[in-house]
Amino acid sequence: MTTYDAIIIGTGQAGPALARRLAGTGMKVAIIERGRFGGTCVNTGCTPTKTLVASAYAVHMARRGADYGFSVGGEITVDMKRVKARKDYVAGLSNKGVERSLKKLENGTVYEGHARFRSPHEVEVGGAVLGADRIFINVGGRAAAPDIAGLDEIDYLTNSSMMDVDFLPRHLLVLGGSYIGLEFGQMYRRFGSDVTIVEIGPRLIPREDEDVSAAVAAFLGREGVAIRTSAKCLSLSRRDGEIVMALDCDEGAREVRGSHLLVATGRRPNTDDLGLDRAGVKVDQRGYIEVDDALRTSVPGIWALGDCNGRGAFTHTSWNDFEIVAANLLDGDQRRLSDRIPAYALYTDPPLGRAGMSEAEVRRSGRRALIARTAMEDVSRAFEKGETEGFMKVLVDADSRQILGAAFLGTSGDEAIHCVLDTMYAKAPYTVLQRAVHIHPTIAEFIPTILGDLAPLS
Numbered sequence: 504m505t506t507y508d509a510i511i512i513g514t515g516q517a518g519p520a521l522a523r524r525l526a527g528t529g530m531k532v533a534i535i536e537r538g539r540f541g542g543t544c545v546n547t548g549c550t551p552t553k554t555l556v557a558s559a560y561a562v563h564m565a566r567r568g569a570d571y572g573f574s575v576g577g578e579i580t581v582d583m584k585r586v587k588a589r590k591d592y593v594a595g596l597s598n599k600g601v602e603r604s605l606k607k608l609e610n611g612t613v614y615e616g617h618a619r620f621r622s623p624h625e626v627e628v629g630g631a632v633l634g635a636d637r638i639f640i641n642v643g644g645r646a647a648a649p650d651i652a653g654l655d656e657i658d659y660l661t662n663s664s665m666m667d668v669d670f671l672p673r674h675l676l677v678l679g680g681s682y683i684g685l686e687f688g689q690m691y692r693r694f695g696s697d698v699t700i701v702e703i704g705p706r707l708i709p710r711e712d713e714d715v716s717a718a719v720a721a722f723l724g725r726e727g728v729a730i731r732t733s734a735k736c737l738s739l740s741r742r743d744g745e746i747v748m749a750l751d752c753d754e755g756a757r758e759v760r761g762s763h764l765l766v767a768t769g770r771r772p773n774t775d776d777l778g779l780d781r782a783g784v785k786v787d788q789r790g791y792i793e794v795d796d797a798l799r800t801s802v803p804g805i806w807a808l809g810d811c812n813g814r815g816a817f818t819h820t821s822w823n824d825f826e827i828v829a830a831n832l833l834d835g836d837q838r839r840l841s842d843r844i845p846a847y848a849l850y851t852d853p854p855l856g857r858a859g860m861s862e863a864e865v866r867r868s869g870r871r872a873l874i875a876r877t878a879m880e881d882v883s884r885a886f887e888k889g890e891t892e893g894f895m896k897v898l899v900d901a902d903s904r905q906i907l908g909a910a911f912l913g914t915s916g917d918e919a920i921h922c923v924l925d926t927m928y929a930k931a932p933y934t935v936l937q938r939a940v941h942i943h944p945t946i947a948e949f950i951p952t953i954l955g956d957l958a959p960l961s
């Protein structure tokens with residue numbers, strides 16, 4: 504057995520940064536990766552998808568040339584091989600950057616292979632057994648396949664296999680109308696595919712407020728994305744060279760057909776093949792590793808960071824997990840998971856920036872609250888850009904005057920939301936943000952104006 508001061512399993516968003524911090528203190532650190540360095544975000548998640556979203560946006564804007572006073576000679580066609588090559592280049596830089604930095608890390612040793620616990624302080628990888636008093640699990644997750652008759656017989660796509668697509672699907676069926684389904688759905692519609700999104704819930708992105716779901720469905724619909732909600736996929740089969748999806752639904756056709764199928768119905772943690780039982784690490788019913796407020800598992804000396812602990816499902820939450828663990832272990836700074844304010848963005852165009860509670864959550868909480876909402880068409884920057892879809896909504900606690908949450912669905916909503924988020928972290932009353940003088944013309948400039956319109960939430 505080779506002994507280290509620390510073992511890190513997985514090189515997602517938390518692992519590499521933690522490896523650098525620990526190795527920087529002189530600890531001997533083993534880093535184990537079974538797949539591509541950088542994990543989901545870098546290889547099959549954020550980076551490639553946002554690179555593809557950028558290509559789709561450029562195509563969309565070129566098609567809208569007439570709105571801006573120019574024309575493109577001839578039909579706009581998309582070369583999917585070049586779109587993919589651009590994506591591979593951008594994602595490849597990050598992937599290689601993570602690999603290079605870990606392999607040359609002083610005090611670090613990289614093992615390439617599948618890690619499995621042998622005991623609370625021993626991990627097997629390849630033929631080697633590694634031991635350490637501190638083990639950090641950063642194994643992430645993968646696409647979950649729903650239990651649908653016939654799915655196994657279909658050569659379906661997931662976010663991972665979508666990365667190899669270098670052709671235009673004639674008709675992309677998308678199962679699941681949340682982040683992955685909507686980002687890929689709009690993107691492929693813009694590239695030129697017919698797209699049908701099938702969502703089991705009563706509306707798209709069912710976690711969001713109804714007005715958000717409705718606005719997203721409206722602009723996707725205007726772009727020609729077919730949307731089926733409250734539609735349960737009963738079975739999948741192949742007929743006449745097409746994929747046939749049989750639906751249980753109250754409205755619309757009971758069958759949809761397409762050339763390709765993307766399954767985007769959620770994810771599951773990579774904890775089923777990690778030998779956690781041999782270490783005694785507790786998982787919940789869905790396989791997520793149970794952690795406390797400092798990301799310690801049920802076994803002393805073992806921590807779980809990132810998607811595999813079920814406490815976040817984003818790159819920034821995994822990165823924050825690294826910050827929490829490093830602060831507690833190395834800096835004497837008792838940072839806590841419970842200090843984190845929920846925040847994320849959905850990268851449709853326009854994007855949805857979200858911070859804190861939704862309107863529905865505020866209503867359920869029963870507290871006295873204020874609300875203000877503005878259509879993006881009333882925001883001068885959006886109007887000037889010719890991108891007026893969406894709205895901005897802010898909720899404030901009527902007693903403490905602190906911001907409870909916000910949804911910015913509109914151009915630059917993913918950036919402007921940070922004004923709200925930072926004010927929430929500062930625990931400042933909304934009036935601080937209302938009195939801030941923002942730069943003209945920006946989307947953020949309008950936030951003080953919105954806050955001037957706050958009225959009781961009825």
Ligand SMILES: Cc1cc2nc3c(=O)[nH]c(=O)nc-3n(C[C@H](O)[C@H](O)[C@H](O)COP(=O)(O)OP(=O)(O)OC[C@H]3O[C@@H](n4cnc5c(N)ncnc54)[C@H](O)[C@@H]3O)c2cc1C
Nearest residue numbers: 513515516537538542543544548618643809810816817818
């Ligand atoms: C299509 C898509 C788009 C996304 N877009 C965004 C976005 O725009 N913004 C955002 O914030 N988040 C986004 N996410 C989510 C984000 O990618 C994840 O939350 C983030 O990557 C989680 O990182 P992680 O650190 O938990 O682990 P991961 O990045 O999942 O990495 C885990 C690593 O562990 C390795 N591993 C697993 N098991 C073992 C084992 N037994 N032994 C050795 N190695 C192992 C894996 O190979 C992998 O490299 C997206 C996700 C997807 C799927």
Ligand SMILES: NC(=O)c1ccc[n+]([C@@H]2O[C@H](COP(=O)([O-])OP(=O)(O)OC[C@H]3O[C@@H](n4cnc5c(N)ncnc54)[C@H](O)[C@@H]3O)[C@@H](O)[C@H]2O)c1
Nearest residue numbers: 649679680681682683702703704767768769816848849850
């Ligand atoms: N912009 C971003 O930050 C971003 C982008 C992509 C992915 N992600 C991450 O990836 C994770 C997974 O995304 P996702 O969109 O796959 O999952 P999700 O959990 O967000 O949504 C799954 C959707 O599929 C629906 N669904 C479930 N079973 C179904 C079925 N049998 N038929 C039809 N619909 C069904 C659900 O109602 C839900 O709307 C997210 O939690 C997110 O953290 C983030």
